[in-house]
Amino acid sequence: xxxxxxxxxxxxxxxxxxxxxxxxxxxxxxxxxxxxxxxxxxxxxxxxxxxxxxxxxxxxxxxxxxxxxxxxxxxxxxxxxxxxxxxxxxxxxxxxxxxxxxxxxxxxxxxxxxxxxxxxxxxxxxxxxxxxxxxxxxxxxxxxxxxxxxxxxxxxxxxxxxxxxxxxxxxxxxxxxxxxxxxxxxxxxxxxxxxxxxxxxxxxxxxxxxxxxxxxxxxxxxxxxxxxxxxxxxxxxxxxxxxxxxxxxxxxxxxxxxxxxxxxxxxxxxxxxxxxxxxxxxxxxxxxxxxxxxxxxxxxxxxxxxxxxxxxxxxxxxxxxxxxxxxxxxxxxxxxxxxxxxxxxxxxxxxxxxxxxxxxxxxxxxxxxxxxxxxxxxxxxxxxxxxxxxxxxxxxxxxxxxxxxxxxxxxxxxxxxxxxxxxxxxxxxxxxxxxxxxxxxxxxxxxxxxxxxxxxxxxxxxxxxxxxxxxxxxxxxxxxxxxxxxxxxxxxxxxxxxxxxxxxxxxxxxxxxxxxxxxxxxxxxxxxxxxxxxxxxxxxxxxxxxxxxxxxxxxxxxxxxxxxxxxxxxxxxxxxxxxxxxxxxxxxxxxxxxxxxxxxxxxxxxxxxxxxxxxxxxxxxxxxxxxxxxxxxxxxxxxxxxxxxxxxxxxxxxxxxxxxxxxxxxxxxxxxxxxxxxxxxxxxxxxxxxxxxxxxxxxxxxxxxxxxxxxxxxxxxxxxxxxxxxxxxxxxxxxxxxxxxxxxxxxxxxxxxxxxxxxxxxxxxxxxxxxxxxxxxxxxxxx
Numbered sequence: 001x002x003x004x005x006x007x008x009x010x011x012x013x014x015x016x017x018x019x020x021x022x023x024x025x026x027x028x029x030x031x032x033x034x035x036x037x038x039x040x041x042x043x044x045x046x047x048x049x050x051x052x053x054x055x056x057x058x059x060x061x062x063x064x065x066x067x068x069x070x071x072x073x074x075x076x077x078x079x080x081x082x083x084x085x086x087x088x089x090x091x092x093x094x095x096x097x098x099x100x101x102x103x104x105x106x107x108x109x110x111x112x113x114x115x116x117x118x119x120x121x122x123x124x125x126x127x128x129x130x131x132x133x134x135x136x137x138x139x140x141x142x143x144x145x146x147x148x149x150x151x152x153x154x155x156x157x158x159x160x161x162x163x164x165x166x167x168x169x170x171x172x173x174x175x176x177x178x179x180x181x182x183x184x185x186x187x188x189x190x191x192x193x194x195x196x197x198x199x200x201x202x203x204x205x206x207x208x209x210x211x212x213x214x215x216x217x218x219x220x221x222x223x224x225x226x227x228x229x230x231x232x233x234x235x236x237x238x239x240x241x242x243x244x245x246x247x248x249x250x251x252x253x254x255x256x257x258x259x260x261x262x263x264x265x266x267x268x269x270x271x272x273x274x275x276x277x278x279x280x281x282x283x284x285x286x287x288x289x290x291x292x293x294x295x296x297x298x299x300x301x302x303x304x305x306x307x308x309x310x311x312x313x314x315x316x317x318x319x320x321x322x323x324x325x326x327x328x329x330x331x332x333x334x335x336x337x338x339x340x341x342x343x344x345x346x347x348x349x350x351x352x353x354x355x356x357x358x359x360x361x362x363x364x365x366x367x368x369x370x371x372x373x374x375x376x377x378x379x380x381x382x383x384x385x386x387x388x389x390x391x392x393x394x395x396x397x398x399x400x401x402x403x404x405x406x407x408x409x410x411x412x413x414x415x416x417x418x419x420x421x422x423x424x425x426x427x428x429x430x431x432x433x434x435x436x437x438x439x440x441x442x443x444x445x446x447x448x449x450x451x452x453x454x455x456x457x458x459x460x461x462x463x464x465x466x467x468x469x470x471x472x473x474x475x476x477x478x479x480x481x482x483x484x485x486x487x488x489x490x491x492x493x494x495x496x497x498x499x500x501x502x503x504x505x506x507x508x509x510x511x512x513x514x515x516x517x518x519x520x521x522x523x524x525x526x527x528x529x530x531x532x533x534x535x536x537x538x539x540x541x542x543x544x545x546x547x548x549x550x551x552x553x554x555x556x557x558x559x560x561x562x563x564x565x566x567x568x569x570x571x572x573x574x575x576x577x578x579x580x581x582x583x584x585x586x587x588x589x590x591x592x593x594x595x596x597x598x599x600x601x602x603x604x605x606x607x608x609x610x611x612x613x614x615x616x617x618x619x620x621x622x623x624x625x626x627x628x629x630x631x632x633x634x635x636x637x638x639x640x641x642x643x644x645x646x647x648x649x650x651x652x653x654x655x656x657x658x659x660x661x662x663x664x665x666x667x668x669x670x671x672x673x674x675x676x677x678x679x680x681x682x683x684x685x686x687x688x689x690x691x692x693x694x695x696x697x698x699x700x701x702x703x704x705x706x707x708x709x710x711x712x713x714x715x716x717x718x719x720x721x722x723x724x725x726x727x728x729x730x731x732x733x734x735x736x737x738x739x740x741x742x743x744x745x746x747x748x749x750x751x752x753x754x755x756x757x758x759x760x761x762x763x764x765x766x767x768x769x770x771x772x773x774x775x776x777x778x779x780x781x782x783x
Contacts, residue, residue, distance in 0.1 A: 684720025
């Protein structure tokens, strides 16, 4: 059985697609399998005794952190350590490395290193499984190798279980001889539990082998077989390969059965196909022509746009198809991309069918393989025939522009924004400076006096915005340092005919205008003084008008005073009469006298307060102060409520938080405005009764105070019938009135608007509402 095991292990190792290296305790190579020989390019006889990094060179991943040394040091195997490896021929390969210790009498005598090339998985997301192949033994097995294989035979479990693929050894009756740990883990059993069971029963849950079973085929023809199947018990798609398993005499006794999970590959294949289809759809849909050439300049792809221009020519040489030549074109961007691996552009003039000439802007970009080598080139061709035509028109337009600029009666020049070199100067500028050789000179040296560096007032930076695009026209006025004349400068960044962004300046002589402006400036100084004086006069006149407006209501005010005095005077009169009666009846004593004096003083104080209220109302306000709107309203109502009651008019005031309703202004003038407005409402109600004979009309004046954000609104509404729409826009005009001349002066509303809007920074408006009119005062909140 020992020889059979040895044969089995040797067959496994020799036929493994993975590279297998056996290193001694000093990390010297003592054995490598044919897959490793193929990668290193060296036979065992030539590299035995050398270290692995000496074979692969300085780019060997393990030179600095050798996994073999780590396994020898701590005795623990390393499974599936991924890294990159540069082979002898310079190719970069992605590898998965597994390292297991080799014991000899419980002492680590070396390691077995299995290295799997996973480049294809990393680069294309597809795994091409390399089957275990039976290779003839062409190298004489030396004594050292026999000893190594004997030790490997005793410790082959580590290597067998370190292989990531799912492996079973099957006899000629489909019974499992051996199963590695990855396979057992997928099935959810222990490796030893699988021995003796049939593969179709354990793996496929079937009573007989499946149709197309690769193990059956191998038993029939003794050849390797590979098949992709879907097995639910193993998680989906798997790739199964079988290699012959022979005894030492060469008799076929079973197979080495290897399975690899293909689910990720399947999914990635679908994704790749979908992405390829998307790419093809995009390439076919874009308006630019797209072609791909291999390194022989043969066309391997054309999108529909190029086919429409030239027809289907896949497999032919690009220079022959596109430019009807027998060799590579001069300045070919594809050749340049193949040479240096960079992107290159060129403009090509191409003659297509019907002798039509088309200009293409071609861009060639390299296509690289997984190793970074340029294997093909994608070239886009953009039809720029219209652009070429526009370029010709642009040049013609540019020439016309130069003629216009040349003949303008203003200074015109164009300068490079980087070098400050004058590119163009018109006739007018040359005549001003008496210099016909301005082109090629530096603007700040030629157009200014004593300048050896760019001017401190240069406005180049203002002509380009933060995005790097032109920022429009920049205008300014400037006095030239050479001729001392003033100019109106119009500057902007424009694209010149050579596609440079340049500075265009048009300067118009405004010296005469500046002289006139200086004269006007002196006049304005005098005008400012006159305006101040007139404003002061106007303010004085407004104060006079306000006082006149107050005096216009003097009769009503005196009537109100008389009405408010009538009750206290009657009380005092009754008190005097009562004193006489008290004297006659002997009731006059000190207590009676004190009580009578106190009652009389209260009545006199009330009368004095009434006089003070009206006197304060007539006193002009000089400085703005913070006052409470509701308090001022209550003061007015307390003074004039009786007058309104005599006219059967009810006045009401509505507000929320009294303490929060403060404004900055002239409180007495504000009261005058309120009085003017409620008097107008009273007159309107009285006139409505007279005109409509509505004797029973109950007059109503409502004052509503609200705070909205940072403003206070005072709304005064009445039921006086409103204002005719034909004149409502004129009620605030001076001397305009709807009342008879013996009643109205046309000053009240005019002055009310002036007080609110001019003196108190507020607003006064009017509108009609149902049954009457509504005046609204809006002022800023003083808080």
